[in-house]
Amino acid sequence: MQKIRFIDLFSGIGGIRLAFEQAANSIGIETECVLSSEINLDAKLVYQKNFKHTPLGDIQLIEKLPEHEILLAGFPCQSFSHAGKKEGFGDTRGTLFFEITRLLDTYKPQAFIFENVRGLYSHDQGRTLATMQHEMQARGYSFNTFLLNSANFGLPQNRVRLYLVGILNAAPTFSLISDVGPKDSHSYNPQQLSLFDSPKKVVSVADILENNPDDKYNCSPEFINALKRIFNNDLNRLHGVRLIDYRGGNSIHSWELGFRGECSAEEIALMNRFILKRRNKEFGRTQDGKLLTKEQIASFSEHPNLGELLNSLVAKKYLKFINGKYKPVSGNFSFEVYKFVDPNKISVTLVASDANRLGVYHNQRVRRLTPREAARLQGFPDSFILHPHDDKAYHQLGNSVSINVVKAVAEEVILKMLDDAQQKKKQLERSPDISKNAIAFV
Numbered sequence: 001m002q003k004i005r006f007i008d009l010f011s012g013i014g015g016i017r018l019a020f021e022q023a024a025n026s027i028g029i030e031t032e033c034v035l036s037s038e039i040n041l042d043a044k045l046v047y048q049k050n051f052k053h054t055p056l057g058d059i060q061l062i063e064k065l066p067e068h069e070i071l072l073a074g075f076p077c078q079s080f081s082h083a084g085k086k087e088g089f090g091d092t093r094g095t096l097f098f099e100i101t102r103l104l105d106t107y108k109p110q111a112f113i114f115e116n117v118r119g120l121y122s123h124d125q126g127r128t129l130a131t132m133q134h135e136m137q138a139r140g141y142s143f144n145t146f147l148l149n150s151a152n153f154g155l156p157q158n159r160v161r162l163y164l165v166g167i168l169n170a171a172p173t174f175s176l177i178s179d180v181g182p183k184d185s186h187s188y189n190p191q192q193l194s195l196f197d198s199p200k201k202v203v204s205v206a207d208i209l210e211n212n213p214d215d216k217y218n219c220s221p222e223f224i225n226a227l228k229r230i231f232n233n234d235l236n237r238l239h240g241v242r243l244i245d246y247r248g249g250n251s252i253h254s255w256e257l258g259f260r261g262e263c264s265a266e267e268i269a270l271m272n273r274f275i276l277k278r279r280n281k282e283f284g285r286t287q288d289g290k291l292l293t294k295e296q297i298a299s300f301s302e303h304p305n306l307g308e309l310l311n312s313l314v315a316k317k318y319l320k321f322i323n324g325k326y327k328p329v330s331g332n333f334s335f336e337v338y339k340f341v342d343p344n345k346i347s348v349t350l351v352a353s354d355a356n357r358l359g360v361y362h363n364q365r366v367r368r369l370t371p372r373e374a375a376r377l378q379g380f381p382d383s384f385i386l387h388p389h390d391d392k393a394y395h396q397l398g399n400s401v402s403i404n405v406v407k408a409v410a411e412e413v414i415l416k417m418l419d420d421a422q423q424k425k426k427q428l429e430r431s432p433d434i435s436k437n438a439i440a441f442v
Helices: 015-026 041-051 094-104 119-138 221-230 265-277 294-298 306-315 371-377 390-399 403-430
Strands: 003-009 030-036 070-073 111-117 144-149 160-167 319-322 325-328 339-341 358-362 365-368
Touching: 003 015, 015 030, 015 070, 015 111, 015 403, 030 041, 041 390, 070 094, 070 403, 094 119, 111 119, 111 403, 119 144, 119 160, 144 403, 160 403, 221 365, 265 306, 265 325, 294 306, 306 319, 371 390
Parallel strands: 003 030, 003 070, 070 111, 339 358
Antiparallel strands: 111 160, 144 160, 319 325, 358 365
């Protein structure tokens, strides 16, 4: 059996490695990880538990790479993501990409697979990605980019990530097609590309739910009772609901829950109208949600006791009064759950900052998703050992990759690499000047 040696940089808990090994095994190829690197101690713990292999630490301390065929890297994404400051190469974490190129100069493998956030694709109007392309092509690699959604790979999660792949001294044509999928988790509707395609397996959140998880994942009785009051005891209406204080739509707000003080119907109506109207351009264009004066609020609220309502909302800390203007107090991180997934739909994107606050109403229970359910959203098998502390497990899973997607990408890269090596082998038979290193694993 053929064997491919690989390196796993910025390995995290090993999601890319797991997917790569699955891909290779599915096409009858053995794998050997010759080096892995991860700086986070908690992630290294999980990696060692699952792969019996302890990663090296800081990549900046690695002098050179050993011989290998494929380089894997899920390099840090915070500097390119919409959640981060988007400073890119101005951010120290962004410059870690150049640690990859430094190491590539010590040993050039036949192919690479990199994963990052969607924001990298358009960061700095595309210049950041263009810089990466230039660096990789200057070293002789092809450079292909794919925006892929986990929902299109058999996972019930609306997660778009960017995959960068390349093969040394080759110009492969990949069958992967960029597809960012649905704009939100409720509009997902898998389609067949043609009558000749096999029907896509439709997966939903219900497919990853545990039947009877530990009671520690239940929401508090106070929270559940408040939800029952809002929905008149029909908790099926929780499916797809957000809990957030600065958006309207299908959302529940702190003033409706009444945790800081019960609000009257008039106060609730005023707050709901406030967060909607404060976005209007008539109140200024400097920011999305403006601070408004009492006079501005009066333009969309004709309540005769407007001043009393505003004072009451300030006293209950649903509003702040700053320099003569009113501003809602953003309390979304105080909610036990920030989003209730719909068992019959797909989930929103699992992210490190609040993976522990995704909720579900299932089997007559209002609860948070468990770490194992979060792992299933990412495609990790139940045999994968998670961190023993839930909060760390949630965080790691939000930072990890979707196994199914990386596996599909890896299969493509391995097959193209093998095909390229076979072509070079044939050329070698005709011309012995071609490097034998390029075909060592064929």
